[in-house]
Structure formats: C-alpha cells, structure tokens
Amino acid sequence: MGVLGKIENLIPGPMIQRNRRILVTLFAILSAVFILSSYFFPYWKFTLIAPQYPQGLRVQVYLSKLKGDVSELDILNHYIGMKKMEEAAQFERKIALFGIIVLSLFSLFFLFSGRKGAIFFVLPSLAFPLIFIGDLFFWMYRFGHELDPNAPIKITPFTPKILGEGIVAQFKTYATFGLGFYLAILGFIFVFLAFVLRIGVCNACPVKEKCSVFCPNLPKWPGKPEEFERAGMKEKALILRQQKVN
Numbered sequence: 001m002g003v004l005g006k007i008e009n010l011i012p013g014p015m016i017q018r019n020r021r022i023l024v025t026l027f028a029i030l031s032a033v034f035i036l037s038s039y040f041f042p043y044w045k046f047t048l049i050a051p052q053y054p055q056g057l058r059v060q061v062y063l064s065k066l067k068g069d070v071s072e073l074d075i076l077n078h079y080i081g082m083k084k085m086e087e088a089a090q091f092e093r094k095i096a097l098f099g100i101i102v103l104s105l106f107s108l109f110f111l112f113s114g115r116k117g118a119i120f121f122v123l124p125s126l127a128f129p130l131i132f133i134g135d136l137f138f139w140m141y142r143f144g145h146e147l148d149p150n151a152p153i154k155i156t157p158f159t160p161k162i163l164g165e166g167i168v169a170q171f172k173t174y175a176t177f178g179l180g181f182y183l184a185i186l187g188f189i190f191v192f193l194a195f196v197l198r199i200g201v202c203n204a205c206p207v208k209e210k211c212s213v214f215c216p217n218l219p220k221w222p223g224k225p226e227e228f229e230r231a232g233m234k235e236k237a238l239i240l241r242q243q244k245v246n
Contacts, residue, residue, distance in 0.1 A: 020197050021201055023194070023197050024111070024194045024197050024198050024201060025194075027191065027197070028110050028111050028190070029107075030187075030190045031107040031186075031187045031189075031191035032104040032105070032108045032187070033104075033187075034183045034186045034187035034190065035103050035104045035107060035184055035187035036100060036101070037183055038100070038180040039062075039063055039180065040062075040180070041062070041178060041179040041183060042060035042061055042062050042178030042180055043061055043062060043132060043178050043180040043184075044060075044061040044136060044162070044176075044177055044178055044181065045059070045060050045061070045175070045178045046058070046059045046061070046175050047059075048076070048171055048172070049171065049172040049173075049174075050076060050170070050171050051170065053072070057069040057072050059085070060178060061136075061178070063092075063093065063099075063180065064093045065093065066085055070085055070086070073085065074086075076171070078151070079151060079153045080147060080151055080153050080155050080168075080169065081147035081148030081149065081151025081153075082143050083143055088143060089139055103125065103128055103187075104187075106124050107121070107187065107190075110122065110195070110198075112214055113215060114215040115215075117214065118195060118198060119195070122192060122195045125184075125187055125188040126188050126192075128184060129181060129184050129185055129188065132181065132184075137159075137162055140159055143160070144157055144158045145158075145159070153169070160175070161175055163175055163176065225237040225241045
C-alpha cells in the first residue's frame with residue numbers, strides 16, 4: 001500500500017471524492033470496452049518475404065481466427081516440414097470469445113469489489129497480454145522444432161521471432177503485435193488507473209475496516225456526512241462525523 005500511496009500522490013490536483021468516484025467508474029467501463037473490442041482486431045501480424053513472393057505474404061492472427069495469405073504460407077512451410085497454421089492453438093481459439101467476455105466482466109465487477117478483493121479484479125487484465133505472448137511463443141517454438149523429417153528441405157530447428165525481423169533459410173520475416181493486443185494493453189492501463197484512484201475512495205470510506213471482497217456501495221457511496229444522510233445511510237454519516245471529531 002505504501003507504493004500505491006506514492007502512485008496516487010502523483011495524480012495532480014486535489015479531487016473531491018465524487019469526481020474520483022466518477023473517474024473510477026469511467027475508467028473501469030473503458031477498460032471493459034477496450035478489452036472486449038480487442039477481440040475484433042488482430043493481436044499479431046506476420047509478414048514473410050520470399051523470392052517467389054517479393055511483395056510478401058501477410059497473416060493476421062486474431063484470438064479466434066487467422067486471416068491473410070494463410071494457404072500460401074502453409075505451402076511454403078510444407079517444404080521445410082512445418083505444420084499448417086490452423087493446427088496451432090485450436091483450443092485457445094475455441095474459448096477466446098468466452099474468455100474475452102469474462103475478462104471484460106472482471107473489469108466491470110471491479111466497481112463492486114471491496115478493498116480486500118479489488119486487486120483480484122485487476123490482475124486478470126494484466127495477466128492476459130502476458131499469457132497471449134507466452135502462448136504465442138509456445139506454438140512458435142513447437143512449430144519450429146517439430147519439423148517433418150521427411151520434408152523436401154532440411155533446416156535446423158528454430159523458433160520464429162514473435163517481434164521484429166528474422167531470417168529463416170532464404171526467407172526474411174517481420175512480426176509485430178496488432179491493434180487487438182494494444183487495445184488489451186489499454187484495457188489494463190485503464191483498470192489500473194481505476195484501481196489507483198479507488199485507493200483514495202476506499203481510504204476515505206468510514207466503513208473501510210468492515211469492507212470485504214465485495215462492496216455494496218461503490219461507486220454510489222457519498223464522501224461527506226451530508227451525502228450519506230441524503231442517501232439514507234444515517235449510521236455511516238454518524239461514523240464519519242465521529243471520525244472527524246476524533
């Protein structure tokens with residue numbers, strides 16, 4: 001909490017709790033929107049330049065499908081004994097939509113998490129891009145090392161680069177992350193900002209010590225005794241007034 005407190009202090013200007021709560025809500029919703037939108041855009045893009053394809057072959061990898069010059073690239077890969085690209089990550093593609101929906105809901109459920117549970121609604125958004133990179137590397141490694149020994153062209157097993165330029169035999173490759181991946185990163189950034197702002201909201205709450213995994217009052221709970229009273233929460237207003245007196 002000391003580190004998070006320092007991060008919160010970097011946020012310029014004093015904010016009343018109402019504005020802070022509005023930003024927490026807005027950032028959490030934006031996080032869910034960006035994560036869900038990422039499903040419709042490529043997460044990874046790959047270009048191969050070959051003598052017979054001087055303009056290059058391009059493939060876009062989405063969470064649930066492949067697009068681009070997939071068939072042509074499979075033909076070239078066949079000569080070095082590599083499997084067809086459609087054979088990779090079949091299980092991951094089947095559950096991709098379900099996973100993205102759940103991840104988006106986590107960002108929304110963050111609004112109702114208590115102090116003890118807030119971090120658990122943030123971590124999945126952080127873990128997801130890292131899991132994608134790890135899974136991509138896993139399949140690239142397998143495809144580059146499980147080559148057919150009876151292939152027409154014999155090459156040394158290799159791991160295609162997942163980022164930047166690479167060379168495979170006489171072919172040049174270039175790989176980069178796609179818009180979908182960057183949208184997922186933005187989703188994490190927004191939910192993290194919401195989490196940092198949420199620290200101030202929770203620290204000002206008069207019932208923070210009784211908070212558990214879920215909070216029934218955020219983002220609606222007021223930050224002043226008068227607001228508590230107008231909301232019909234007289235006991236919480238009394239607690240807050242007593243804290244100010246002490």
